[in-house]
Amino acid sequence: MRKKVLFITMALFAVALLSGCAGGPVRGTTWPGLAADENAAYLADGPYVYAIDLKDGRELWRYPADTDNDFVFYSTPVVTPDGLVIVGSSGTNRSLIALNPNDVNLNSNNTNSPGVAWTFNEAKDQWVAPPLVADDKLFAVNSDGYLYVLNLQDGQSTKKAVKAIRIGGRLWAKPTTDGERVFLTSLDHSVIAVDIETYEVLWSEDIEGAITGSAVLGTDGMLYVGSLASQLVRFDPASGSHEPVLEAENWIWSAPSADGDTLYFGDLDGNLYAFNTSTGKLNWPPIKPNGPITASPLIQNDHILVATESGFLFAIDRDGNVLWSQEVGGKIYTTPVASGDLILVAPLETEFYLAALDQNGRQVWTFTQGS
Amino acid sequence: MWDLFVSVFINVLLWIYDVIGHNFGIAIILFTILIRIVTWPLNAQQMKGAAAMQELQNDKEWQAIQKKYAKDREKLAQEQMRIYRERKISPFSSCLPTLIQFPIIIALYQSITQSLGSTPLDLLKLSRSIIFPFLNVPELIPLNSKFLWMDLGRPESIAIFGFGFPTLALIVAITTYIQAKLTMPVSANPNDQSAAMSKMMSIYMPLLLGYFALNFASGLSIYFITSNILGIVQYAMQGKANWRSLLPGGQKK
Numbered sequence: 012m013r014k015k016v017l018f019i020t021m022a023l024f025a026v027a028l029l030s031g032c033a034g035g036p037v038r039g040t041t042w043p044g045l046a047a048d049e050n051a052a053y054l055a056d057g058p059y060v061y062a063i064d065l066k067d068g069r070e071l072w073r074y075p076a077d078t079d080n081d082f083v084f085y086s087t088p089v090v091t092p093d094g095l096v097i098v099g100s101s102g103t104n105r106s107l108i109a110l111n112p113n114d115v116n117l118n119s120n121n122t123n124s125p126g127v128a129w130t131f132n133e134a135k136d137q138w139v140a141p142p143l144v145a146d147d148k149l150f151a152v153n154s155d156g157y158l159y160v161l162n163l164q165d166g167q168s169t170k171k172a173v174k175a176i177r178i179g180g181r182l183w184a185k186p187t188t189d190g191e192r193v194f195l196t197s198l199d200h201s202v203i204a205v206d207i208e209t210y211e212v213l214w215s216e217d218i219e220g221a222i223t224g225s226a227v228l229g230t231d232g233m234l235y236v237g238s239l240a241s242q243l244v245r246f247d248p249a250s251g252s253h254e255p256v257l258e259a260e261n262w263i264w265s266a267p268s269a270d271g272d273t274l275y276f277g278d279l280d281g282n283l284y285a286f287n288t289s290t291g292k293l294n295w296p297p298i299k300p301n302g303p304i305t306a307s308p309l310i311q312n313d314h315i316l317v318a319t320e321s322g323f324l325f326a327i328d329r330d331g332n333v334l335w336s337q338e339v340g341g342k343i344y345t346t347p348v349a350s351g352d353l354i355l356v357a358p359l360e361t362e363f364y365l366a367a368l369d370q371n372g373r374q375v376w377t378f379t380q381g382s
Numbered sequence: 383m384w385d386l387f388v389s390v391f392i393n394v395l396l397w398i399y400d401v402i403g404h405n406f407g408i409a410i411i412l413f414t415i416l417i418r419i420v421t422w423p424l425n426a427q428q429m430k431g432a433a434a435m436q437e438l439q440n441d442k443e444w445q446a447i448q449k450k451y452a453k454d455r456e457k458l459a460q461e462q463m464r465i466y467r468e469r470k471i472s473p474f475s476s477c478l479p480t481l482i483q484f485p486i487i488i489a490l491y492q493s494i495t496q497s498l499g500s501t502p503l504d505l506l507k508l509s510r511s512i513i514f515p516f517l518n519v520p521e522l523i524p525l526n527s528k529f530l531w532m533d534l535g536r537p538e539s540i541a542i543f544g545f546g547f548p549t550l551a552l553i554v555a556i557t558t559y560i561q562a563k564l565t566m567p568v569s570a571n572p573n574d575q576s577a578a579m580s581k582m583m584s585i586y587m588p589l590l591l592g593y594f595a596l597n598f599a600s601g602l603s604i605y606f607i608t609s610n611i612l613g614i615v616q617y618a619m620q621g622k623a624n625w626r627s628l629l630p631g632g633q634k635k
Binding site (some may be wrong): 264 | 500501502503504505506509519520521523527
């Protein structure tokens with residue numbers, strides 16, 4: 012009898028542990044996606060996408076209305092010029108969904124939900140990267156290795172891809188454009204340029220390590236990419252010829268942020284770099300605010316904001332001096348977002364889902380589900 | 383401590399993956415063989431325990447106490463424990479290797495999902511799990527998760543007439559059943575608790591592992607199937623496999 016109880020206990024323990032690891036529609040399977048316009052913050056956080064009022068942190072709506080095990084959201088939402096909020100699901104449902112915040116309805120559970128303007132269902136894997144809006148086109152990359160081009164103006168409620176271009180590898184980073192080409196990065200170590208009109212692959216170049224962040228254009232007209240091989244690599248956007256220009260101490264996770272001719276970026280050792288594209292040198296020796304950096308720095312008027320895994324937000328001036336620091340709590344992996352006078356931060360492992368801070372780092376409000 | 387245990391699994395898996403030319407399915411199979419070698423003493427102990435239990439079923443003293451205390455379960459248990467003590471038989475030794483599978487399954491599951499890095503957080507955790515300095519993980523990422531028709535990071539099913547048929551879950555359940563049946567001690571006594579326990583394990587384990595195979599990463603199913611086949615081969619090679627158990631009524635002597 013004792014053996015039977017022991018066996019059943021162990022079996023239930025294993026089922027419970029494995030189920031917990033299986034990554035159902037719960038918060039915390041990875042870090043949330045965060046975006047904002049002038050009125051609302053949009054948070055893709057596990058089972059729901061939330062719209063949060065910037066005035067007071069109140070929930071404006073959520074999607075879907077009720078928990079649906081098929082949906083998992085963590086790709087950063089994108090707001091189109093006509094006000095739609097586009098977000099991809101990484102659950103068993105792999106739709107890219109355009110939500111209409113101007114068509115909000117009250118649900119039976121007393122929450123509001125937006126109408127769905129359109130869905131795109133052709134992708135076969137997770138949506139990790141947010142799509143790029145370029146004029147009337149949407150360039151959306153999926154973990155299935157395809158770049159899907161959608162027409163935003165065709166009025167269809169079930170979108171078909173204008174073009175599905177096989178790139179290969181897992182595409183986790185938002186595409187970038189210089190107006191002529193769309194640049195993609197891949198976990199498969201590749202940087203790819205696609206013609207924005209003909210969708211022809213112009214060049215595809217491999218670098219040493221996997222790439223999780225987007226490419227960024229410098230004021231020198233060159234393309235810069237950080238890699239998990241701890242290198243900042245400079246590309247000629249026309250030819251794809253490239254060379255490493257900086258060796259970091261550890262993995263460079265996210266895209267550098269361009270501020271004039273300086274690129275700011277962090278690494279997993281917690282170093283913050285200020286690379287000058289004109290001189291090809293660092294403006295100042297790397298500084299180590301406090302903990303690993305996965306988020307892109309946020310460029311503000313008089314300072315640069317850097318979020319760290321240790322849950323702190325640092326304001327750093329352009330000479331590398333720390334102006335202030337504020338403990339937000341939890342672990343911050345998501346790039347902070349600014350809207351008006353507010354700085355929005357979405358940490359993991361905190362009771363609240365989103366915090367709004369003022370320009371001096373003081374907390375204005377926090378958001379949790381149901382608030 | 384647990385994280386270190388999982389890290390060791392991850393590093394060994396990645397090292398095998400790197401050495402054999404980037405095939406994660408083969409890496410899991412080789413890793414399973416390694417696990418079987420490491421747990422060999424436990425398996426040997428299990429076989430020894432099973433053989434001792436089997437011999438006990440034919441022992442006159444054992445049979446006598448079964449008869450004598452058929453209506454007094456407490457006394458029967460006391461007498462059974464006395465005989466176990468006297469003959470240095472551990473009734474738990476035959477199920478220990480089965481139970482030790484659970485932490486291995488959980489650690490392997492976490493290793494597979496972290497190694498394949500299906501979410502950014504998994505990939506970030508992978509960067510913290512590297513303890514072998516010779517592993518060049520940024521170069522290895524992303525791991526090739528495709529093996530035969532499977533994506534090793536996801537549950538497996540083959541679409542037949544529009545329905546997902548869980549091939550691997552079925553193979554896992556069948557091989558687990560065969561392995562359990564082959565090692566089950568033959569008992570003539572319907573009241574024998576050890577035999578009842580073994581019988582219960584031979585029913586529940588295939589169902590449980592089949593459930594795991596149905597719902598979790600198919601890389602885990604590769605581990606189950608490889609481990610079961612190795613177990614069956616191991617018993618067969620030692621001439622200890624009870625093939626009659628597979629037949630209907632094969633338990634009866």
